[in-house]
Amino acid sequence: MADHEPLDCRLGDLPLPAGLQERMSLEALFDDTAIDRLLRGVPVPDGLGERVLTGRDRGRHFRSVNLERCPAAGPVPAAAAGRTPDRIWLVGLSAGLLASTLAVLILTGTGSSIVPRRPIDIAMAPADPGSLPERGGRIEWLPGDAGSETAVSRVEDSPLDPLHVSAMEERGTDPPEVVSNAFPVPREDLDDGLVFTPEVVGSPVVGPAFGRGVVPMDVVPQSGAGPRRMVPRAPGYDMVFELKHGEPPFVYPAAGPAVDAPPLSWRTASFDAIRWSPQRRVRRSEAARLRVEDVLAAVPERFESRSDGEQGPRLTMHGVRSLRPMAAALVEIEITAPRLTGRATTVDAAIVLDRSAAPAAWAATCRGLRMVAAEMRSADRLTIVVGGERSRLAGRQLDAAALAAAVAELERERPATADGIVAAVQFARHLLATGGGSGPVVLVTDAAADAEQVKAAEVGDAVVVRLASHPGQAAGTDASDVEPTAAAVGRAIVERVFGRSALTATGCRLSVAFDPRFVHAYRLVGYRQTAVESLASGGADPIDLVAGQTVRVVYEVVGRPAAPPRGAVAEATLHWHPAAETGNRSLTVSLDRTAIETAGDGDAAPPGQQTWLPSPRGCELLLAVGLGEFAAESVHLGPRVGGPALADLVKAWRRRGNVTTWGDVLIDALERLGVVKPTRPEKESGS
CATH class of the missing domain: 3.40.50.410 (von Willebrand factor, type A domain)
Structure with a gap:
């Protein structure tokens, strides 16, 4: 009898009795008649009827009845429904709830007004704000004579090196815009240029694996339309700023992390919606949907002929001075997909x-x-x-x-x-x-x-x-x-x-390292996300590249005082898997401090013009970043780098006369947002 297989085989051949399947269905088993038939044999507990009748007392509205604690006999004394004590109790409860709600609202509003954007050290604030000179809101471009020995008396007349910090910039700043993580200003009186975030009350975890004030959580973000940015848990990362504004804060590479792994995206939907809008003026609600990374992805790649034998991806870095009146530059990283492999015929x-x-x-x-x-x-x-x-x-x-x-x-x-x-x-x-x-x-x-x-x-x-x-x-x-x-x-x-299949690379990941000797702080441009996404673990998934595709990432970099005159400011490394081969590949490029664009194409300023402009490529980058951050009302933009600076850049670029096709597209988008006044062609040609 140990072997049941012969019995199973014999039973498998037996036919089921007629009607057995219908009688064993859920509807038949749980029919009211069947349940009543089963309950007939269940004995009723002693005193159950009396307890049920006691629980039906009509004077006990709004109260729960515990049948286990009700007495077996005799009514429970209770106040009649609608009496004055019950009404007083309800009125008192309502008043207490209303007072608690008002107190929470008042405390929330007061707390949000007194909490600073970044709980940083006071050493970054100027000692005597009243002694600072007045600065206008207009951004003056740097002088064309790089060898001038004139003493620096204004921020606008700082040296040509975009990462150089002048003496005035080290002594004072414009509060409150730059005395926060919206734009940290380096100072020489700091030993290592670091500013730590103090611990947040109620955060018990402080250690090497987590930043100050960060509690490890298992948070699952909602699947968004774009890639999610990884938020590092490190002492140098301002989690308070991240959760309050949803934008990447400035990170101090000397405190960590010095290496960033940005998300890669080629989405352009939000920018295309504004560019092709049938209305000349875009509503504020529509402009708020614009994402900076969508504008950057829409900028066409700079066409450069590639040799027929070039098969790997192309990784380039380009730097240009930003629109800030301080020492800062935009670092652009472009990734062009590898070429198709195995193609021998001419098309x-x-x-x-x-x-x-x-x-x-x-x-x-x-x-x-x-x-x-x-x-x-x-x-x-x-x-x-x-x-x-x-x-x-x-x-x-x-x-x-x-x-x-x-x-x-x-x-x-x-x-x-x-x-x-x-x-x-x-x-x-x-x-x-x-x-x-x-x-x-x-x-x-x-x-x-x-x-x-x-x-x-x-x-x-x-x-x-x-x-x-x-x-x-x-x-x-x-x-x-x-x-x-x-x-x-x-x-x-x-x-x-x-x-052929256009897929050329899979599992593409980018990592960017910043040298603390040159970089005081850096931030990733764009990729705003919710607090839930910021608290979630992990980061953006690797992407696949199609032949001819270009992906772009932009950082804003703040220079450090007394930095070496030469050296790599940043280093980018691309990791990928060739689609037609096995194994991993990597490519690393760096950006030297002297390679950051400051004087456009290197030509002298036009006659009668004492200012310089970046190259057309640099102007496109400045307009793309400015357009995206202005529309999204980025906290990093500030009053000095907003609409007036973008309007001045457009005016100077038009005056120079070499506005590119894509520059016209970006200027048209700025006109739709009301940043730049539309200029008629006849007026432009006559200017």
Whole structure:
């Protein structure tokens, strides 16, 4: 009998009695009749009936009844319902609750008004604020003569080194803007330039693994639209500022952490919503949704030709003096995806654009063409045809540089209703045939386009990239349908033009180290998040890179007094896994202090102009950061670096006369926010 398998086999062949399955169902087992039949055999406890009757006393409203404590016999004496004592008790309870609520509100308002932005040491404040000279709100650019021996008498006339701290900057600051973590000012009288955050009352954990005033918690953040920023638990990190404002505070690398792991993002949705808004003036509620990282991701990469043998990713660092009147610079880190591997054939293809997509989708299409340009080799050629009532040729057999220039012109155009898709595809086929090209014809169209025309145009070697109505929604079940984001559209176009998977790197992570000898403090620009996200453990997940894709990270760096004249201010390391290979790879670059841009292109100031401007690349970076932080009302912006400074930068750049295409886009966004007054073309040309 130890072996039950023979019995199980025999029982498995026996048929079930008729109606057994119905009688064993949940409805049959828990039927009222069945339950009543089972309860008939259950004995009733002694005295249960009397206790139930006692508990039904009508004079005991608003009170719970404990059947175990009720007497077996006799009514419970209680006051009749609606008597005066009960009413007095209810009135007293309501008054107590109201008084407690008012006290909590008063204490909350008073506490938020007296808690400083950062509980820092008083040593950072000037000794005598009244002795400081008056400073205007206008930002004057640095003098063009770098070798001038004139004594520094104003902050605006500080030396050309953006990380140099002048004597006046060391003695005094503008309270209260810079006497906080919104902008920490270094001082030479500090032994090591460190300012520790005092312990927060009620925080028992203080140790090497956690910062002061930080309690380890298991907090699960809500899944947001963008990547989440990691908040380190270190003594040099201001958690109070982080939780109050939701923005990354300035971090002191000498106190830790000196290495930061920023999130990587290429989202542009919030910026595209403002850029393509049908209204010239954007409402305050719409502008508040703008994220700084979305503006930075929308800035096109600086096209630089790459050798055909270059396969790894490109990691570059660029620095430019910030708009602050103090010693600070913006450090930009760009990551360009590795090239496609295993591609031996030369590409001579054509792309047809029907221009019927939504404005944001049209912008995503143009960014996708930039990704194609970044992936092209020296022998590759591409033809661009724009559909419409009369199809037109935007460029024939363009190389990478010419394609990037053509895309810059296409970005100026606005979407329009496009007809004649079939004619545009036939025109592209004719151009390829007469030019000797053998590549595919890629049609980029919208989900709302005429399905019959798209089906007719798809005949032959034409492949279709169909854009969905909005991000997150597929246009259909076809494999050619993609969501209208720059990453998705660019990947689809790259894969159809080159005939290969566009995924080139996985598990990409970036770490940035700052040298405390040069850097007094640094902060990550953008990536505002909620307190729940800040308290959660972990950080942003690694990302995957598609061929031709560029990711950008920006820091603001404050220089230290008496720093060495030369040396690496920051060092960035990229870790990734090649998509077609095994193993890990890493790449490290550094930014020397002398390489931070201070005098634009190196040319002398124009006649009659005693100021200098950054290069067009530096101006784009300053406008992108200023636009995002102004719209988001960043606490780091301050009154000195807000609208007036951005307006002065735009005016000076226009006066110089080399505003780029993307510079016009950023200036247009500033005009929509009311930061810059619109300038008519005729007035601009005559100025």
